[in-house]
Amino acid sequence: MLKKRLLTIGACVAALTIGASPALANDGYNLWLAPAASPSGANVRVIGQSETLERAAGELRRDLGASPLPIILAKIDDPALSTLRLPTAGLGEEGYIVRATSLDGHPALIVTGKTDRAVLYGAFALIRAQKTGANLAAIDLQSAPKIGLRVLNHWDNLDGSVERGYAGQSLWDWWTLPDFKDPRYTDYARANAALGINGIVLNNVNAKPESLTAPYIAKAAALADVFRPWGIRVYLSARFSAPIELGHLKTADPLDPEVQAWWKAKADEIYREIPDFGGFLVKANSEGQPGPRDYHRSHADGANMLAAAVAPHGGIVMWRAFVYAETDPDDRAKQAYTEFHPLDGKFADNVLVQVKNGAIDFQPREPFHPLFGAMPKTPMMLELQLTKEYLGFATHLAYLGPLFEEVLDADTQAKGKGSTVAKVVDGSLYGHRLSGIAGVANVGRDRDWSGSTFNQANWYAFGRLAWDPTLSAEKIAREWAQQTFGTDPLVVDTAVRMMMSSREAVVDYTGPFGLAHLMGTGHHYGPGPWISDLARPEWNPVYYHKADKAGIGFDRTKTGSNAIAQYEPAVARMLADPRTTPESELLWFHHLPWGWKMKSGRTLWEEMVAHYDRGVATVAQMQADWQTVKDKVDAERWQKTASYLQIQHNEAKWWRDASLAYWMSVNGLPLPSGVAAPEHDLAWYKAQEFPLAPGHPH
Known part of the structure; x- marks a missing residue:
């Protein structure tokens, strides 16, 4: 059967290549940003000057179809908009208002927000609304992101390979950076800005120390320059043992003053080159990676050392809770909780603990991670995987919107019913200032970016849910299909039906x-x-x-590993009995x-x-x-x-x-x-x- 299967794959590839012209009519490069069939050259006026505002105007002129009204882009505090008395409560730094109104006695369509990037997000929202059937003459949109840090984690290596990447080599050509800035970097930034993604971790969590050397900092700075007008900050994965490998110190002990000084100097060096550098992502003491436990220190000790180094610059640390060790004979599903739960309240205020959606590793279905709701004093950052490591790589159609929705809607019951993972992650359940969500990117150098057209929907769904975790996976699938394939009802309905059944099929x-x-x-x-x-x-x-x-x-009940005891009592009681455990998770617990x-x-x-x-x-x-x-x-x-x-x-x-x-x-x-x-x-x-x-x- 396998030989037949491999022959079929070869035939499929041949079908894609035989007779292909040098330039394909539609190779998927435009993603959900495909321009209107007949760009109208929309009448767009920009009040104020900035590169970001010009980007917003350019997007409207490029992608928007005919507009019944002239469009005005301006920040909400501009005197030109003062007579509108627009509501600003709840907008924050990134929320937008898009409204058909009258300005100085003339009909106009206003796109505004408190900052330039808010206006940019509003421009993309206007384009999305038109492509999904909105009446622009009566449009009235107001939205602000519920989660502060909306970040893609690239598992890209410095040699151009991508760990668990199924869309070709790394998008970053480290060899030609910083001198050559591939136009694809700009197109990538556009796609992310259209979704409200505001951060990119450039390198693999299994980090090489070289990523923190001066030549690679310069390369990261070049990418930061490309991304900045699109409202995107860059972050780097940091190797914990870098003080030994780069600084020639004898230790990487986080409590050692020389180690602390080395990291402070390194952070200062990075911020000189990238003033808006976001901070560090760290994988420590997991799968062979170095970390603070090598020195009998806690994860909080390690995270707080790095947090102190970036704090003067406004940076943050995302410390991954994905840990398991062969020295721990207990159920692997319990290890992250065992190590991190006792550390609640011990992390610096610019640290987020980044937790995978489930306790093992991005499986086609996992129960929500017991750490969500279990660390009320610590901002918890949800980590999802867009690249389909366990869901058929790039070739299986598996729309992950339902998976993302499933975990976000899961009820931890940490503060009674309705204490969803989404409320933990957006900071509202415990009133955290910092909030974040991360997606392991599925992007590579393939012309269609993600290995297939439908894989693009997983990138899209992540971005939309990162902005608003209350959106439904089906609504997101429909708006993606409308923007990707057009508005023919048969095509859209067919695509949505396929997408909504696909993940469960893989399970x-x-x-x-x-x-x-x-x-x-x-x-x-x-x-x-x-x-x-x-x-x-x-x-x-x-x-x-x-x-x-x-x-x-x-058996994860008390007769087995007792992993259910890591959940809130109400959840644990439900999971203790196979008759009340959801059948979709039955053999996970019994x-x-x-x-x-x-x-x-x-x-x-x-x-x-x-x-x-x-x-x-x-x-x-x-x-x-x-x-x-x-x-x-x-x-x-x-x-x-x-x-x-x-x-x-x-x-x-x-x-x-x-x-x-x-x-x-x-x-x-x-x-x-x-x-x-x-x-x-x-x-x-x-x-x-x-x-x-x-x-x-x-």
Whole structure:
């Protein structure tokens, strides 16, 4: 089957290239910023002078269709707008007002806010409104971001590779920076500004010390110059041991005065080159990275040392809570809480603790991380993954809006019902000044930026939810489709239907009911639930599913690891009983017999098989749906999507067949009547190897 699958991939690539002209009609480069079919040269007047205001005017002239009114861009305190008495409460530094009104007796469309970047965001909101059907003659928009720091984390390496990147090499050409500023950097900034993203971490959290040397600071400064007019600050991932590797000190102990002085001097050096530098992101004492625990210090000690270095410049530190160690024999899902919960209130006031959405690692489905709501004195920054490390790489259609919405809407019950993760992250639950959300970027040098057209929607959904976590994933999918494909109802409805079913399909064919970490080793490509021979227990899929003849699932109740005790009591009580645990997370929290009766009346085994089959069938339905719009979508994007859907269908069957073959080898149960057997035996699936899969360090 695999040979056939690889041949199909080759055929798909050939279909994309044979007969292609040097310049494609639509290769996806424009993202959701595709210009209007007939740019009107909108009548735009700018009051005030700044590079950012000129960018805003340029966007309107470029992308806006015909406007019934002249458009005026100005900051809200400009005397020209004083007679309008516009409401400013709640706008903050980035909120905007877009309103059709009358100015000096003449009809006009006003785009305003307290700052230049607020006006820029308002201009993009006006364009988005028009492209999604708004009547500009009666428009009245007012919006401000609910989360302060809206940041993309690039896992880009200095050699041009991207860890877990599936859209080609790094967007940053470090070799030619700072002298050559690729025009793509500006286009990238435009796309982010259109979503309200205001920060970019340039380099991988598995950081190299060289990123903090003078030549690379100059390169980062060149990117900062490009991004600044678009309201975007740059950040750097910092390697904790840099004082040893760059400063030739004998230690990186955060309480050592020489180490503290080294970091202060380094921060001063960076701010001389980048006055609006945002600060540092740090991965410490995780997966072999150095950190404060190497010196018997706490994560707070390490974070506060760096925070002190950037504080005089207004910088912040984002300290990742993704930690697990082979020296800790406890459930890996518990380790971040165990290390960080006792440190609540001990972090400096310019530190955010950055927490992944779940306690393991960006799995297709995880329960919300127990740290959310558990550290009321510490700003918590949610980390989401846009690049689909565990959701089919770039070739599987998996719209992540529902995943993001699922975690943001999850109720921690930390202060009673309604204490959602979103309210923790936006700072409102505990009144924090700092608030933040981060997305691991899915951007590369591919012409369509993200490896496929539909992958762009995950970037888009992150940006929109970062601005307003209360938006619905379906609403976001619809406005993305309208801006990306046009307003034909059949195309938009089809795209939205495909998107809204896609993530659940991946969950179904890779691991239903909270099964997780079932993928192949290292590259994380394809199924490997049988893997049990890796050096560290928590690297092995068998560690997570614990399948045996009697049952399957990880017991995280008090009879097992008791990870449920890390949640608030009301949540823990619900999770303690498999009958009240959501079935979508059942095997994450419970080890249950294969014959356990599900709500459907079927046994757990029967229901698992049904979900694997449903996942494959959903992909087949997406293929059929996409076929109906063949004549309504440009040939380039339609064909690439169709080719990738075929790859996804083949790989969904591969996941389904390999998984069922393994589960049957463990439980000794037959497939339910009428269910197709796996195409190959288990030995065949185990023999497949993929040493050069993309996105994995080689």
